[in-house]
Amino acid sequence: MLSERRLEVLRAIVQDYVGTEEPVGSKALTERHKLGVSPATVRNDMAVLEEEGFIAQPHTSAGRIPTDKGYRLFVDKLAGVKPLSSPERRAIQNFMDGAVDLDDVVARTVRLLAQLTRQVAVVQYPSLTRSTVRHVELLSLAPARLMLVLITDTGRVEQRMIDCPAPFGETSLADLRARLNSRVVGRRFADVPQLVQDLPESFESEDRGTVSTVLSSLLETLVEETEERLMIGGTANLTRFGHDFPLTIRPVLEALEEQVVLLKLLGEATDSGMTVRIGHENAHEGLSSTSVVAVGYGSGDEAVAKLGVVGPTRMDYPGTMGAVRAVARYVGQILAES
């Protein structure tokens, strides 16, 4: 186990390195932090920290920089979550309050997060699986052509065309619409399949085919749209990455364009509480020099989606975590209100 002071040294190294982007040496450390010991002592501590794998030297006879493992320890044990300042809180409020619809909420959230953290922001749209149904509508566009519209409690709308096996009368349509809604409104998407399972049976045989078609279309929509969308922003912040970044930035931009990768990334985050993945902890190769800070957000007590930021492993973890948490809470509130 590392002594108290050695942890303190690690904390100081992380803080200084994050601030200056340059390897930090023993002398500079004792000058900038009141450790109460001499550089020589710090050097000994550093040697131990290096042996344990928490810090490393880029070259012999250069200062030390934290390793992924060092950041991990820092995040787990040494750093708290830094609450936002009240001007920042007010800024969030002002920025978010003009949002008019779900797209707008998500778009504003992305911009806000990117600005607050000065990093790349990723916001997942509220997932359908965990949402509940507000309304299901069926429109008759042509005698044998229907349109299915699904409205969620988070304000999202999905639509889909249906070609019916046989013409479907207005009354049957109204009937189906009414029964469908009475069963599923207010229920979770995940529960819908069971709830509608026996619906076709209660219809006349001539309509049964169409009803089945409609239902399977509805279920398909549920499945398909469960693959979730997301929005990213603040990619320009990648240019603050470091000096050598042609090589660094490229794989990151590529990863960011792969929605699948990002969704997986957010998906890996635990449901509750904040998740921080540092450097190689990220499964994706291109993100091995980045850290991901993610947290779930939701309109009620449960998370319906996640948001977070992607930045260099050398990032201000307490500040970033504070911003991510604050934004998630606020977005949750907004969704709950609407």
Next chain:
Amino acid sequence: MLSERRLEVLRAIVQDYVGTEEPVGSKALTERHKLGVSPATVRNDMAVLEEEGFIAQPHTSAGRIPTDKGYRLFVDKLAGVKPLSSPERRAIQNFMDGAVDLDDVVARTVRLLAQLTRQVAVVQYPSLTRSTVRHVELLSLAPARLMLVLITDTGRVEQRMIDCPAPFGETSLADLRARLNSRVVGRRFADVPQLVQDLPESFESEDRGTVSTVLSSLLETLVEETEERLMIGGTANLTRFGHDFPLTIRPVLEALEEQVVLLKLLGEATDSGMTVRIGHENAHEGLSSTSVVAVGYGSGDEAVAKLGVVGPTRMDYPGTMGAVRAVARYVGQILAES
């Protein structure tokens, strides 16, 4: 007026520079192109071209690189549009044919364009103003709460909640729905306001308020949603920009995040035919070292939106223009079919 050969020299310079990314000298030129004259002659021609502002030297005693003006001349007079190879055409077809809905079409188009041109692709969603109405639906969610759903011929769906001043009966609702649709289906969005102007008058006085509310909501949707959306992709290609790109890439990423900027950019492109804006011809500061190749596309004879790519001024114009044009045509076809 420049002689035939001098134009030929300019063309050779552009081609070589685009290929090698390095200033091109007189000797290399005569070796790689059969100009039939000696390097000395080419030097004289280069001196003239430089005096006229078509090429420039980064440093004294280095090769020449084309200026914006040089590229402009190249694009206008010297370069054709290079048609795609048939494998490329087939690739487009394969790639686009699996698209299931409008979002998917746009998403695939972006990826395709980015891959073909190896540049940043920008695709605007089909604009509502020029689209026509396929269907308007009104749903009653609660006694005094309606939902308006608007479906376009390009497959786009917009929805909006309406709080009514007074409860609105099912029959009145059906009536309004029918009359509304009979007036606007198949018409252009731009024409809708006139077409529905006198609708409230034909209703009972007790319903008139609600009808007006619904209509104004409809008109609002039209106006609001006319502000168009777009999708971008291939930003990772920015890393191929050049050697010095921290400074180059940053303003470009920033500009790309400003949807307004991009929309303006595409908006400036002429409606028909391809538009190429080179370097400082772009109004936006951050894009002064990029060129934009844009073209309109549409489901019928008229353009409903635009798409294009953003890349370094040093780009393969004939190839890029060919790819952009081919993709635009193909997307147009797909939209027309659906």
Next chain:
DNA sequence: GCCTGGCACTCGCTGCGGGCGAGTGCCAGC
């Protein structure tokens, strides 16, 4: 036993100077 000052050593960074070579401009000749 732990901390400290001292000391020799490492090694990346910077600046300097010279040689190289691609490229140019000019000029005289065809």
Next chain:
DNA sequence: GCTGGCACTCGCCCGCAGCGAGTGCCAGGC
């Protein structure tokens, strides 16, 4: 008007030396 020749420019590369931040180790002191 084209060409070969020639002197010149100047950016780039390379090697070298000096500097200095930083290290590891050691002997001595609390």
